[in-house]
Amino acid sequence: MxxxxxxxxxxxxxxxxxxxxxxxxxxxxxxxxxxxxxxxxxxxxxxxxxxxxxxxxxxxxxxxxxxxxxxxxxxxxxxxxxxxxxxxxxxxxxxxxxxxxxxxxxxxxxxxxxxxxxxxxxxxxxxxxxxxxxxxxxxxxxxxxxxxxxxxxxxxxxxxxxxxxxxxxxxxxxxxxxxxxxxxxxxxxxxxxxxxxxxxxxxxxxxxxxxxHPDSNTGEFYNNDSVRKASYADAIQLVVATLHQRGLVSNDIIRYFTQISLKFKSYDLFARILDTLDLNFFEKLKWQLFYMQLPFRLFLYKIKKRLLQNSQISN
The missing domain is CATH 3.90.550.10 (Spore Coat Polysaccharide Biosynthesis Protein SpsA; Chain A)
Known part of the structure; x- marks a missing residue:
C-alpha cells in the first residue's frame, strides 16, 4: 500500500x-x-x-x-x-x-x-x-x-x-x-x-x-552571493508574470517590488518588472517617476524614524 x-x-x-x-x-x-x-x-x-x-x-x-x-x-x-x-x-x-x-x-x-x-x-x-x-x-x-x-x-x-x-x-x-x-x-x-x-x-x-549557518542557501544570499541574488531577481520577475497573467497585480505589490529593485540595479530588475507588466505609457511613466523619487523618500523616512525613536527615548 x-x-x-x-x-x-x-x-x-x-x-x-x-x-x-x-x-x-x-x-x-x-x-x-x-x-x-x-x-x-x-x-x-x-x-x-x-x-x-x-x-x-x-x-x-x-x-x-x-x-x-x-x-x-x-x-x-x-x-x-x-x-x-x-x-x-x-x-x-x-x-x-x-x-x-x-x-x-x-x-x-x-x-x-x-x-x-x-x-x-x-x-x-x-x-x-x-x-x-x-x-x-x-x-x-x-x-x-x-x-x-x-x-x-x-x-x-x-x-x-x-x-x-x-x-x-x-x-x-x-x-x-x-x-x-x-x-x-x-x-x-x-x-x-x-x-x-x-x-x-x-x-x-x-x-x-x-x-x-553561512553555508546554507539563505546564508549565501545574505552574504551577497551573486548566483543567489541573480536567482532572486529572476524569481521576482516570474512571480510578477504569474500575478499579471492571473489579474492579481495590485499597486501595493508593484510598489513593494519597485522598492526591492533598488537593491538589484545591476540585474536591471525594475525595467524587467515594467516590461513584464506591459503597462500603458502613463502607468509606466508613473512608476518610473516613483522609482526615481524613491531613494529620497526612503532617506526622509529613515530620518523621521530616527527622530521619532530619539523622542521616545528622551521621554
Missing part, C-alpha cells in the same frame, strides 16, 4: 548534519510515511553514513538525482516529486530538525478539512547545537489562507517557506520547481500554486527548526 505522506529530502554534502535531521523524521508520532532522500551529486560520505538507517528502516530510500533533472535543489526536489507515492507531500532540509508531531498535526488538518490543499505552520531558526526541547501541547490556533493573502505572502509578512508546508499531491500535478532558480524557488512555486486558487490552513505552532 502507498504511504500517506511522502517526505522529500534533497541533500548535498551534508554528512555532518543529515543524521540529526533523519533522526527527527524517525521520531515522528505519525508513522505512515516514506522519506525520499535525493542526493544532488555530493562528494562527501553522505550515502555511507546513511547505509545503516537505510538497512534498518525501509521507509527511508536513497536516490542519486537523475541526469534528466538539472543540478541544484529545485531539480532534486522535482525528481523526488516524480518518485513520491504519498497522498501528501512535504519537503524537509538535510540540516534541520522536525518537531515530532509535525506530520501528525498536518495530516489531521488536511483530512478534517477536505476543501483545503495545504497546511502551513511556523518555522523557527537555531544556531549551533539544537537544545532538544519541544512543545508537545495539542492545542493551537488556526486560520485560513487563500489568494487574498498573496500580498502578505509575497512580502513575507505571512511566510510560506519550503519546509513549513504540507501539500496535497494534486498541487504538483501541473506545478514544478523552476530548475533554473538557485534561490527563492519555493517562494516562486508556492505563489504560483496559491494564486491558482488553492486554499490552505495555518497552524499557529512551531513544528520545524531550521539550522542557521
Amino acid at each position: 502507498n504511504p500517506t505522506v511522502s517526505i522529500i529530502v534533497a541533500t548535498y554534502n551534508r554528512s555532518g548534519y543529515i543524521l540529526e535531521a533523519i533522526a527527527s523524521i524517525s521520531n515522528q508520532t505519525f508513522k505512515d510515511w516514506e522519506c525520499l532522500i535525493v542526493d544532488d551529486g555530493g562528494t562527501d560520505n553522505t550515502k555511507e553514513v546513511l547505509l545503516p538507517i537505510l538497512a534498518k528502516d525501509h521507509r527511508f530510500k536513497y536516490y542519486l538525482r537523475s541526469s534528466e533533472y538539472q543540478k541544484g535543489l529545485p531539480g532534486a526536489r522535482n525528481y523526488g516529486l516524480d518518485l513520491a507515492k504519498g497522498d501528501y507531500i512535504i519537503f524537509f532540509d538535510d540540516d534541520d530538525i522536525v518537531h515530532p508531531q509535525n506530520l501528525e498535526f498536518c495530516v489531521k488538518e488536511l483530512e478534517s478539512n477536505t476543501d483545503i490543499s495545504f497546511c502551513r505552520y511556523i518555522s523557527n531558526v537555531f544556531k549551533g547545537a539544537f537544545d532538544g526541547r519541544f512543545d508537545y501541547a495539542n492545542e493551537y490556533a488556526t486560520f485560513y489562507i487563500d489568494y487574498r493573502d498573496l500580498g502578505k505572502i509575497i512580502k513575507n509578512e505571512l511566510q510560506i517557506i519550503s519546509c513549513a508546508v504540507m501539500w496535497r499531491k494534486g498541487c504538483f500535478e501541473n506545478n514544478r520547481f523552476q530548475e533554473s532558480l538557485m534561490y527563492a524557488e519555493e517562494w516562486e512555486l508556492y505563489t504560483r500554486i496559491i494564486s491558482s486558487g488553492c486554499k490552505g490552513i495555518s497552524i499557529e505552532k512551531t513544528l520545524y527548526f531550521g539550522r542557521k
Whole structure:
C-alpha cells in the first residue's frame, strides 16, 4: 500500500548534519510515511553514513538525482516529486530538525478539512547545537489562507517557506520547481500554486527548526552571493508574470517590488518588472517617476524614524 505522506529530502554534502535531521523524521508520532532522500551529486560520505538507517528502516530510500533533472535543489526536489507515492507531500532540509508531531498535526488538518490543499505552520531558526526541547501541547490556533493573502505572502509578512508546508499531491500535478532558480524557488512555486486558487490552513505552532549557518542557501544570499541574488531577481520577475497573467497585480505589490529593485540595479530588475507588466505609457511613466523619487523618500523616512525613536527615548 502507498504511504500517506511522502517526505522529500534533497541533500548535498551534508554528512555532518543529515543524521540529526533523519533522526527527527524517525521520531515522528505519525508513522505512515516514506522519506525520499535525493542526493544532488555530493562528494562527501553522505550515502555511507546513511547505509545503516537505510538497512534498518525501509521507509527511508536513497536516490542519486537523475541526469534528466538539472543540478541544484529545485531539480532534486522535482525528481523526488516524480518518485513520491504519498497522498501528501512535504519537503524537509538535510540540516534541520522536525518537531515530532509535525506530520501528525498536518495530516489531521488536511483530512478534517477536505476543501483545503495545504497546511502551513511556523518555522523557527537555531544556531549551533539544537537544545532538544519541544512543545508537545495539542492545542493551537488556526486560520485560513487563500489568494487574498498573496500580498502578505509575497512580502513575507505571512511566510510560506519550503519546509513549513504540507501539500496535497494534486498541487504538483501541473506545478514544478523552476530548475533554473538557485534561490527563492519555493517562494516562486508556492505563489504560483496559491494564486491558482488553492486554499490552505495555518497552524499557529512551531513544528520545524531550521539550522542557521553561512553555508546554507539563505546564508549565501545574505552574504551577497551573486548566483543567489541573480536567482532572486529572476524569481521576482516570474512571480510578477504569474500575478499579471492571473489579474492579481495590485499597486501595493508593484510598489513593494519597485522598492526591492533598488537593491538589484545591476540585474536591471525594475525595467524587467515594467516590461513584464506591459503597462500603458502613463502607468509606466508613473512608476518610473516613483522609482526615481524613491531613494529620497526612503532617506526622509529613515530620518523621521530616527527622530521619532530619539523622542521616545528622551521621554
